[in-house]
Each structure stands twice: as C-alpha cells, then as structure tokens.
Amino acid sequence: MLGTGLVGMAMLGTGSLGIDTLAPALPLTQSALAATGVPVGAAVMIEDFRLDPRLREALLRYCDVLVPMNDLKWEALRHDRDGFDYSGADEVIAFARRHGKGLRGHTLVWNDGLPAWARAIVSRAEAEREFNRHIETVVSRFKGIIPVWDVVNEVIAHEPTPGRPLRDSIWLRHLGPGYIETAFRLAAAADPKARLVINDYDLENPDARTAQRRREIIAIIRQLKDKGIPIHGVGLQAHLYAERAVDVDGLQRFIAELLRMDMTVTITELDVIDWRLPADPATRDAAVAKLVSTFLNAVLAVCSPAGIVTWGLTDKSSWISETFKRPDGLPARPLPLDAAYRPKPFMNLLQNARRGRA
Numbered sequence: 001m002l003g004t005g006l007v008g009m010a011m012l013g014t015g016s017l018g019i020d021t022l023a024p025a026l027p028l029t030q031s032a033l034a035a036t037g038v039p040v041g042a043a044v045m046i047e048d049f050r051l052d053p054r055l056r057e058a059l060l061r062y063c064d065v066l067v068p069m070n071d072l073k074w075e076a077l078r079h080d081r082d083g084f085d086y087s088g089a090d091e092v093i094a095f096a097r098r099h100g101k102g103l104r105g106h107t108l109v110w111n112d113g114l115p116a117w118a119r120a121i122v123s124r125a126e127a128e129r130e131f132n133r134h135i136e137t138v139v140s141r142f143k144g145i146i147p148v149w150d151v152v153n154e155v156i157a158h159e160p161t162p163g164r165p166l167r168d169s170i171w172l173r174h175l176g177p178g179y180i181e182t183a184f185r186l187a188a189a190a191d192p193k194a195r196l197v198i199n200d201y202d203l204e205n206p207d208a209r210t211a212q213r214r215r216e217i218i219a220i221i222r223q224l225k226d227k228g229i230p231i232h233g234v235g236l237q238a239h240l241y242a243e244r245a246v247d248v249d250g251l252q253r254f255i256a257e258l259l260r261m262d263m264t265v266t267i268t269e270l271d272v273i274d275w276r277l278p279a280d281p282a283t284r285d286a287a288v289a290k291l292v293s294t295f296l297n298a299v300l301a302v303c304s305p306a307g308i309v310t311w312g313l314t315d316k317s318s319w320i321s322e323t324f325k326r327p328d329g330l331p332a333r334p335l336p337l338d339a340a341y342r343p344k345p346f347m348n349l350l351q352n353a354r355r356g357r358a
C-alpha cells in the first residue's frame with residue numbers, strides 16, 4: 001500500500017489521497033502518482049508492427065513493456081492442430097528484448113481467439129489433451145523470456161449469478177470449472193518463475209453486476225490459494241466506457257482485498273470506448289483523459305500497479321473502432337496517441353505515471 005508516495009496538486013498538502021480534488025481539476029497534468037514510476041506499455045498488433053515504422057518508434061519512445069496483442073493466442077500460434085507458429089510472437093519479443101523492454105504473455109486460455117479446429121473440439125479427452133499440451137508447450141517455449149502470463153482471460157460470466165459464476169466456454173463445457181486450476185498448475189509447472197495472472201474486464205464500474213464480477217475474481221483466487229496452486233496477480237483490462245462512472249470506492253476496496261491476498265495488480269488493456277462522446281476531437285480527448293485520470297488516481301491511491309498497458313498505442317488501430325462504431329461514423333479516439341501519432345492528454349497521464357512524481 002502506498003502511503004506518502006502520492007503526490008497531488010499544490011492545493012492538497014493535506015496528505016489525503018485527495019482523489020476527488022485531483023481528477024476533475026486539471027486531470028491532464030496532475031494525477032495522483034506513485035512515488036516510483038510505474039512501467040507503462042502497449043499491446044502490439046503484428047500487422048501494424050510490420051508495416052509502420054512510426055509505431056515501432058513510438059513503442060520505443062513511450063513504452064517499457066510490450067504485449068503481443070494476438071500472436072500468443074491459440075488462433076495465431078496454432079493455425080492447425082499439430083504445429084505451433086511462433087513467428088508473430090517471436091518478432092515482437094525479439095524487438096522488445098533488443099530494446100530492453102519488458103514483456104507480458106497474453107493469453108494461455110480464453111474462449112475467443114481460437115482456431116476453427118479448437119472450436120470444433122467435442123470430447124473431454126480431446127479438450128484435455130490439447131489444453132494441457134498447449135500450456136505446457138507454450139510456457140516452456142518462453143520460459144525465462146516471458147516473465148508474466150495472463151493464464152486465463154475473461155473466465156467470469158459477463159453477468160455472474162450464484163449458479164453460474166463462470167463464462168461459458170469450450171473449456172468449461174468439456175473440462176468443468178476445474179480447468180482454471182489446471183491452467184495455473186500447468187503453467188507453474190512449466191515455468192516456476194513466471195508470474196501467473198487472472199485477467200478480466202468490467203471490474204471498474206459502480207453497478208451490481210460489476211461488483212459481483214469482482215467478488216467472483218476474489219473467490220477464484222481464494223480457491224487457488226487454498227489449494228496451494230500458484231497465482232500471483234490480477235489483470236484489470238480496463239476497457240473504460242466514457243459514459244460510465246468509475247467506482248472509486250468499490251475499486252479501491254477490491255484492490256485492497258487483492259493486496260491482502262498478496263496479489264499484484266496490473267492494468268492490462270487500458271483504452272476508452274468513446275462512442276457516446278461528442279464529435280469534437282478536443283472535447284473527446286479531454287473527456288477521455290479525465291476518465292483515465294479518475295481511474296488511475298483511484299488505482300494509484302491504493303497500489304503501485306505492476307504495469308499500465310494500453311490496448312494499442314494509436315487511434316490509427318483499435319478494436320474499438322470496429323466493435324463500438326460511432327453513430328456519426330467518426331473514427332474512435334480511444335488511445336494515448338492520435339492517428340498521426342501525436343500525443344493526446346491521455347499520453348501525458350501515462351508518462352507522468354511512468355516518471356513517478358509529476
């Protein structure tokens with residue numbers, strides 16, 4: 001827990017976390033920051049990485065950590081059942097290592113990002129064979145290279161209920177809820193030094209569904225720890241909706257509980273879904289920065305995240321543009337750099353967090 005490590009605007013001086021006085025005033029330059037810098041990074045889409053030298057330059061300039069956005073998923077690694085294609089992942093990883101950048105592995109187990117042959121798995125035996133083989137093969141391949149893995153991604157039901165806490169997936173259907181424990185156990189066996197993370201979305205807002213999703217994350221961690229199965233951290237994807245409030249109190253209580261369970265916290269896929277914001281770019285960029293500032297202030301007030309990773313780096317390429325199309329047809333502005341690679345207020349916040357004190 002951070003105590004005096006936080007800095008805020010001159011007007012503070014009360015030693016309080018002062019979150020509410022930080023976020024709304026001048027969120028662009030003044031946010032609550034950890035006393036020491038937080039590693040900042042971005043997910044890298046291989047198509048853009050190969051084609052755009054400006055992206056490579058920006059990754060070197062603004063990032064400490066790189067995450068292959070899709071190239072460590074089943075869909076990229078295992079076009080067919082037998083072979084493993086590491087070409088995309090190896091390109092990003094080699095670039096990161098050549099330039100002294102950190103790495104995150106995303107993701108060993110997910111219901112999406114699967115090749116057709118995997119989606120067509122019909123038996124428990126086949127699911128178990130391919131599931132176990134995948135984790136053992138991939139984690140072993142990158143042992144000592146990738147220090148942290150999103151072992152499971154989005155395993156909590158979108159709207160969890162007491163009888164159905166987990167998201168439907170081929171893994172749940174064929175292997176039962178124990179697939180989560182198995183994933184962590186196999187990953188730990190393949191690379192005992194790797195830090196193992198459970199990664200999920202919709203953990204930041206003040207509604208009952210989100211609160212239940214947070215409780216389900218805590219329950220899974222407790223189950224794994226009670227069985228002595230290694231788990232080290234939680235990834236908050238943090239795909240923030242511009243029209244939704246940040247549940248500062250709920251988020252801080254959640255993080256405090258995670259810290260009490262010796263979990264690290266990583267912001268793993270930060271971006272802002274701006275489809276409900278006005279058209280004007282400057283207005284949108286300011287609103288996005290204010291929301292990100294509120295969110296970062298809330299998190300940084302109670303922990304020093306293991307990292308802050310955005311899901312892409314430039315508005316030129318974001319999943320949000322396709323998934324959350326604006327009614328006015330304008331391109332989304334969800335990321336720290338605009339489509340011309342110009343830094344936006346969002347980037348100021350990240351670089352402040354990266355440097356530590358403002």
Ligand code: G3I
Nearest residue numbers: 045047069070073075106112113153201237269311318319
């Ligand atoms: O690379 C192929 C290309 O060769 C092919 O021509 C093209 C058309 O089929 O597909 C390309 O691969 C696509 C890939 O994005 C790269 O563009 C995949 O089909 C497509 O499924 C993939 O979508 C990714 C999605 O996860 C599913 O894996 C998105 O880029 C990526 O941003 C998104 O990221 C997820 C996180 O992993 C988990 N959290 C949510 C987040 C957003 O959905």
